[in-house]
Amino acid sequence: MPRSTLTAALLVAAVACGLTAPPALAASSAPVPKVTRAALDPALVAGRGAAVAFDEQEAENAATNGTVIGPDRSAYTLLAEASGRKAVRLAPGQHVEFTLPARANAITVRYSIPDAPGGGGITAPLDVTVNGGRRTSMTLTSQYSWLYNQYPFSNDPGAGLLHPDWWITECACVPAATTPPPVIAKPFRPSHFYDEQRLLLGRTYRAGDRVRLTAPAGRAAEWTVIDLLDSELVGPPKVELRAANVLAFGADPTGRRDSAGAIEQAIAYAKRKRLKVYLPPGTYQVNRHIIVDDVTITGAGSWYTVVKGREVALPEPAPDGSVHTGVGFYGKPAAEGGSRNVHLSGFAIEGDVRERIDTDQVNGIGGAMSDSTIDGLHIRHTKAGMWFDGPMSNLRVTNTIIVDQIADAVNFHTGVTNSSVSNSFIRNSGDDALAMWSEKSTNAGNTFDHNTVQSPVLANGIAVYGGTDNTISGNLVADPVREGSALQVGSRFGAEPFAGRLDITGNTTVRSGTYELNWNIGLGAIWFYALERDIAADIRVTGNDFLDTTYNAIMLVSEWSVKDLYAITNVHFKDLRVDGTGTSVVSARVKGSATFENVDARNVGAVGVNNCGSFGFPATGSEFSLEDRGGNDGGWLAPWLLPNTITCDDRPPVVPPPAPSPW
Incomplete structure (x- = not known):
């Protein structure tokens, strides 16, 4: 398909996604902050769900000179995938402004921007100011969103049907068995539009202060949709003095050099000396699985310690069918006895998974882990956040955030017993x-x-x-x-x-x-x-x-x-x-x-x-x-x-x- 046709097709997809909305609303003064849970009055869900450290505010309840879009629950639209089925669309130069309901020094923004015309995503800035002060720029990306087509999906908006022998609703037919074959509009079934970014603001702001998100002019994105903002007061980094500090083994907290070997050396030393492994603040590049067994690994907190990696193509498929590897902490396979006494806490895992390949082991946490705990992690951009293959028993997952996955967040698969996620x-x-x-x-x-x-x-x-x-x-x-x-x-x-x-x-x-x-x-x-x-x-x-x-x-x-x-x-x-x-x-x-x-x-x-x-x-x-x-x-x-x-x-x-x- 010619590039101009693809561009037109993506504009058609944008229409289907709810981006042909009424004229922009006039800017209004900052409203009283409206904190919701799942876009509901918190009183309606008291005692249900996770007790989280952040306050969630829907963009449609904030002050904006953009356009409120929604509601709509129709699949393959931006509206259906938005929290509460509503969001705010910003054209270049427009903003949405949230009033902080409590002291905060960190925010999370859930957003969507367009795909590249041929797929693969774009990047675009989003300006952040508080009370009109110093401007900070977040870099938004659609590289981890915008999937198309039938399961297991494609990154190509111009692709033909992946399964022309499947019955599809659009023509109420099996296309491969239909003469003449039906014309299926492209891009076909766009989905998975949203991503999110976290930002430490550099200082603590008070309740009533105003956080403004502006889509600057002259940027690659024709529009930006803001779904919500989470605001949080993050405590100071956690310090572990009596531990095997990965820096002592050559780990690079700038993320420029691969730190997998250094982390593994720290694990081996900590097991001999019966110490924890400590990951101080920083970003640590890890592009393969770290195998964990009988070890405690803790970071400075998920806002400060990030273990981040690229998805790496394997020279030949692994015995389990994987054709890629990537960042992850894995217990030993159950067939090898699994792992025990693994304790992971206080860090983030950021993967680089942009397509769904079900045979790939590119999960944040994997393998078998018995008598183990996972607490206070933040996991995003992996295939599955956690996928456990038993037999295994007595695993406790607590106080963890998992977002923006290609597949499941947590799956207890095959013989997992007496375990929990809470x-x-x-x-x-x-x-x-x-x-x-x-x-x-x-x-x-x-x-x-x-x-x-x-x-x-x-x-x-x-x-x-x-x-x-x-x-x-x-x-x-x-x-x-x-x-x-x-x-x-x-x-x-x-x-x-x-x-x-x-x-x-x-x-x-x-x-x-x-x-x-x-x-x-x-x-x-x-x-x-x-x-x-x-x-x-x-x-x-x-x-x-x-x-x-x-x-x-x-x-x-x-x-x-x-x-x-x-x-x-x-x-x-x-x-x-x-x-x-x-x-x-x-x-x-x-x-x-x-x-x-x-x-x-x-x-x-x-x-x-x-x-x-x-x-x-x-x-x-x-x-x-x-x-x-x-x-x-x-x-x-x-x-x-x-x-x-x-x-x-x-x-x-x-x-x-x-x-x-x-x-």
Whole structure:
């Protein structure tokens, strides 16, 4: 495709992404700062999600002479991937100004700028001033964003279909089997638009001071979209005096020379002397895996100590199929016994992953780590933030931030037991943000507790694929974009069966329930998917809040091809609050049963229960039954719906729900 055609195509993509907005708003005086959590009043999510050190402010609530864009939840748009589904577009010379709600000396800016016409990204400055004082320039980049096409995606906006033999919604056909072949607009399905940058401001500012972000004129970017700003008071660097300091072994804190060998020498020395390894403030270049076992590595804090590397092409594929390596801290493989007693804390990991190659081991943390802890890390631009391949046991991940991933943020894969992720913050994962995947060997006794997940671009906020006696509790999940939703319980991907008990307790979801392109239907905020076997464990969904759900709050579904083979049973819903659904409270598209007790609902867009069962439509009623255990308020579970009245509307009209409010 000629470059001029590509440029025009990218402009078309920008239109699709929500950048043809109304005329710019007039500048206004600085408003009272509006701190939100996942674009909600914090009172609506009190006690849910991670307790973080920063205050989050949405750009659409700040003062600007740019243009507020949104809301829109349609996939492949900048609006859908924005927190709260709104953002601010700046033309060159325009600004958005945030008022600090508390003392701060550091900010994080979530933004998007255009791709290069031929893909690969551009860079552009963003000016930062506080109270109109000294100007600092951040360098924004789109080199880690703007993916296109079908899974596993392309960096080329001009690429043809990666899988012309797949059915696609755009033509409602299989292109390779269609005569004549359909014309598919390019770029096809642009996505993964956002990135974020952190900046230490050099001094501490007071509550009420104004942070202005300006897109300067004469820059490469035709527009800049600002989604939000996090402001934080970062403490001084942590110092470890009794430790193996990597500087003593030749590590370069300027990042100019590779420090992998020096860090490994420090690890070997620390293990002999039973010391910690200390990474002082600085940027350390590491372009391969550091293997860790029976060692403690600590930095000065994730704002001060950065371990950063390039993605490196291997001369030939590794035995595991990897064709690249890159920065990462890896436990030994489980086949070699795994690692134990690994403790990592207080530093950042910055990768250089710009494409998705599923066989590549280019994750921030990997391998097997038992009896280990990971605390206070900041991970970005790796493939998966953390991917653990068991068997392994007793890992604790706490107080960690994982952003801007090509794939998952954390995946407990294959035989991970008695492990947890808690009080951690995840934004802009390229696949499931938090996943327990019991492939080949079951996961058991694990917990994802009080984490915040925002804007997973693909798949689910939190997913459990098989396993025994696991818990999902106290989490906040917001704004999933496509091919998944906030919470999923799935019999798929070759997972071992669910057994024992699965508790999904005290979570809040907001603006979830995406549109499933392949099925041409909307998903639930929580959805159960029986694809490869029955789901029959004791599953308790208790005390959850489903807010502003795009389609239905609860979905139980099976694939059409196996609808007569598999069922979902023994699921118990209790003490739930459903505030706003575009369609129904419950959508049943599978055979089986569930119980409901003290499920309160309001602002329901259609009938309370959309019961299709397994689409056999027998005279005896739906193949899916609901049991009313009392206390179900709001009229959604009317007596005439019980136990199995067929109320099937395959694609019911959607009534956008109102914004959530106090119950």
